[in-house]
Amino acid sequence: MTFINYASREINCKIVYYGPGLCGKTTNLQYIFDSTAPQARGKLISLATETDRTLFFDFMPLELGTVRGFKTRFHLYTVPGQVFYDASRKLILKGVDGVVFVADSQEERMDANIESLYNLEENLQSQGYDLMKIPYVLQLNKRDLGNIVPVEDLAAELQRKSEPVVEAVASTGVGVFDTLKAVAKQVLTELRKG
């Protein structure tokens, strides 16, 4: 939920990166962390297993600049992608202002994408949100790999509304900031509506 503090002149919004296991949610955050000036971001907190799989969430606060005299801070979260961490995923969606669905473009991950997208819709619903109404971006990640599904086919299968679709290679940063921009814009536009 967006939190506006008049005393510190800050707006805080929460964005959650969702998607199947190993689709590149943490890699998105890691790239943003690595390529942002230290004064514009806080620490990247990763609650991960010993094998670097997300156990609970990754978290990173990011300051984008000033709008109407208010600092805009985005709290970026990832969820654990593995199927059995569903209880944790539900918790992380609480108070969300915008969602990025990171799809894995590889052919063999198509079913995992579809399952994760259904899971997102269900979990949003359980928290009282509607995917059709919430600020939302579809990122098609791993576009640099050989065995990938064409963009049109992925979009036909995964696009739920007229959400922006961004092609990405999160490991090298391609599309990472475009994705963030697309979702942040929608979140701020929602603020205008009140």
Add this chain to the structure above:
Amino acid sequence: MADTPILLREQQYHQIKAVLARLRMDSSAKVVFLVDKDGQEIASQGEVGNLDTTSLASLAAGNVAATGGMAQLIGEKEFPTLSHEGEKESIHISVIGRLLLVIVFDERSSLGLVKLRSKQVSHQLATMFEEIAAGDYDDDSPFAEITDEDIDSLFS
């Protein structure tokens, strides 16, 4: 649709800070925080120094969310307090409605004192926050007039 934004006005912020300052003194704590259940820091008081309060707020909320999830699995509504005792530093978290009161303390205080003092202010904080949450966002939101150019300027 996302939730309605919460507006914290300057006067309300200073009132909360005053309550936290008194609580910090009464409980001999190092730092006292008020955090939203979603992980947003609302206000803090004390020896903040180099403490990363943003991360602490997010982790405290994650901690409460995880234990709340466990509570529901065993048929409890939630666990209203959480305590983590370290060798020198300890943390006590109380759940007050949709707020978390987080108190960091060391050997100058004790868990018993911290629990007692936080319970004493919890009703006051809950009432204050109810008023904040009930505030009308549409009244004088600074963002009602926000333009596409304002938003684009963030990314230029």
